[in-house]
Amino acid sequence: MNIAIIVAAGRGARMGGGVDKLFLELAGAPVIAHTWRQFDRCPAIAELVFVVRPDAREAFRAVAAGQGFRKPFHFADGGAERQDSVWNGLATAPDATSLVAIHDGARPCVTPALIAAVLEAARETGAAVAASRLTDTVKESADGRHISRHLERDRLWAVQTPQAFRLEVIRRAIATAREQGRVFTDDTAACELIGQPVRLVAGDTPNPKVTTPHDLPAIERLLQH
Amino acid sequence: MNIAIIVAAGRGARMGGGVDKLFLELAGAPVIAHTWRQFDRCPAIAELVFVVRPDAREAFRAVAAGQGFRKPFHFADGGAERQDSVWNGLATAPDATSLVAIHDGARPCVTPALIAAVLEAARETGAAVAASRLTDTVKESADGRHISRHLERDRLWAVQTPQAFRLEVIRRAIATAREQGRVFTDDTAACELIGQPVRLVAGDTPNPKVTTPHDLPAIERLLQH
Numbered sequence: 001m002n003i004a005i006i007v008a009a010g011r012g013a014r015m016g017g018g019v020d021k022l023f024l025e026l027a028g029a030p031v032i033a034h035t036w037r038q039f040d041r042c043p044a045i046a047e048l049v050f051v052v053r054p055d056a057r058e059a060f061r062a063v064a065a066g067q068g069f070r071k072p073f074h075f076a077d078g079g080a081e082r083q084d085s086v087w088n089g090l091a092t093a094p095d096a097t098s099l100v101a102i103h104d105g106a107r108p109c110v111t112p113a114l115i116a117a118v119l120e121a122a123r124e125t126g127a128a129v130a131a132s133r134l135t136d137t138v139k140e141s142a143d144g145r146h147i148s149r150h151l152e153r154d155r156l157w158a159v160q161t162p163q164a165f166r167l168e169v170i171r172r173a174i175a176t177a178r179e180q181g182r183v184f185t186d187d188t189a190a191c192e193l194i195g196q197p198v199r200l201v202a203g204d205t206p207n208p209k210v211t212t213p214h215d216l217p218a219i220e221r222l223l224q225h
Numbered sequence: 226m227n228i229a230i231i232v233a234a235g236r237g238a239r240m241g242g243g244v245d246k247l248f249l250e251l252a253g254a255p256v257i258a259h260t261w262r263q264f265d266r267c268p269a270i271a272e273l274v275f276v277v278r279p280d281a282r283e284a285f286r287a288v289a290a291g292q293g294f295r296k297p298f299h300f301a302d303g304g305a306e307r308q309d310s311v312w313n314g315l316a317t318a319p320d321a322t323s324l325v326a327i328h329d330g331a332r333p334c335v336t337p338a339l340i341a342a343v344l345e346a347a348r349e350t351g352a353a354v355a356a357s358r359l360t361d362t363v364k365e366s367a368d369g370r371h372i373s374r375h376l377e378r379d380r381l382w383a384v385q386t387p388q389a390f391r392l393e394v395i396r397r398a399i400a401t402a403r404e405q406g407r408v409f410t411d412d413t414a415a416c417e418l419i420g421q422p423v424r425l426v427a428g429d430t431p432n433p434k435v436t437t438p439h440d441l442p443a444i445e446r447l448l449q450h
Contacts, residue, residue, distance in 0.1 A: 125371075129372075131364070134361070134363065135436065136359070136383035136384075137383065137384050137385075137410070137411045138359065138363065138381055138382065138383055138384070139356070139381070139382050139384055139413075139425070140376070140380045140381060140382075141380055141381075141382055141425055142380065144425070145424060145425060146350075146422050146423060146424055146425065147354075147382075147384075147413060147417075147422075147423040147425065148380075150413075150414045150417055151365070151376075153410075155365045155366055155367060155373075156363055156364070156365060156366075157363065157364050157365075157366055157372075158361035158362065158363055159361075159362050159363070159364055159372075160362075185362065185378075186362045188364075188372060188375075189375045192372075192375055197371050197372075198371060198372040199370060199371055200364070200366055200369070200370060200371065200372065206439075211360065214431075217442075217443070217446065218442070218443050221442065
């Protein structure tokens with residue numbers, strides 16, 4: 001069976017004012033309810049793990065009850081870094097788990113089709129990630145003041161979540177990162193340490209993350225369609 | 226003196242339906258009027274060159290008359306590629322020109338402060354470009370299917386316009402590109418051919434480009450502030 005780990009323990013510092021962005025109401029429901037609904041509806045997912053701050057569990061249970069979500073779910077505790085949160089979530093995976101989808105709670109525009117496509121690519125390759133081609137022209141700067149390298153836009157992809165992995169692949173990748181004292185902010189980067197190829201899965205629809213208050217109106221419009 | 230070259234000859238294929246995106250009304254005025262107003266107001270700019278399709282000149286003159294813009298402007302013809310359009314604009318620069326700011330007509334949220342800051346950096350370095358740090362996690366893919374390189378987000382910048390150059394620098398850079406049969410979609414990339422360093426100038430406010438109909442509501446909100 002396949003599980004989803006929903007990372008929902010962030011402090012959301014860029015939202016300002018101690019607001020938990022996951023509980024902001026957008027299009028008639030909290031952000032986290034939109035995210036959760038897509039996984040609840042996705043036939044490829046059997047069970048959900050929410051990685052949250054311990055004091056937030058009750059609020060998540062209330063969302064499930066209020067929205068009538070039906071799939072089994074359980075909690076894991078958030079860690080100091082995102083990588084620690086994912087590690088904690090992986091530790092709770094049932095023995096029968098074959099694939100794990102890892103998703104940001106703050107990406108409510110994900111679709112069941114995208115979740116299924118990323119899982120299928122991970123089943124084939126071992127690791128996969130939702131991605132979209134960049135529209136920006138991107139440069140590298142070593143000193144933050146001058147361009148040091150012009151990148152070819154045709155080769156650039158912005159990666160998002162869901163990311164999906166065979167359970168043993170992501171466990172081995174993050175274990176290796178931890179042994180080496182490395183901290184990665186995206187789960188595919190740890191795969192490089194163990195030589196695991198990662199497939200890119202292009203989404204059909206925008207899949208933005210709620211990061212700043214400026215993001216909210218555009219995301220609300222996407223959720224209303 | 227400094228001039229601005231406003232590139233406004235694109236076909237806007239991604240807008241669909243033969244719409245000229247520069248003449249869409251946003252926040253009570255055509256997109257191009259918002260862009261033009263910022264350059265008309267910027268004390269560092271003496272004169273404007275609009276690179277347009279020959280049949281569009283009348284519509285641009287009507288915008289200037291309707292909005293009461295006061296700085297001198299003239300036209301150059303758009304070319305097959307953006308680089309050709311910039312080249313045509315450069316050919317019309319008055320002899321007394323020291324710095325050239327090159328700007329996309331479809332970036333209406335530019336500010337006089339940003340134009341002045343990019344010009345000042347170009348005066349010091351020879352070439353400069355408005356830029357913002359990337360918030361996306363970006364990967365390179367050689368085959369469009371798998372990640373081939375994980376990029377360090379802290380080193381990545383999205384470059385926009387205005388870009389600014391000493392006149393002789395940008396003329397020499399694009400002349401070299403043309404001699405070598407190279408076509409660049411951003412003007413700073415040609416600077417690499419002649420070993421010209423390019424400064425990054427971080428903007429304080431969002432500076433998006435009107436590319437698809439999906440961009441319009443967010444840009445209209447920015448223009449209303």
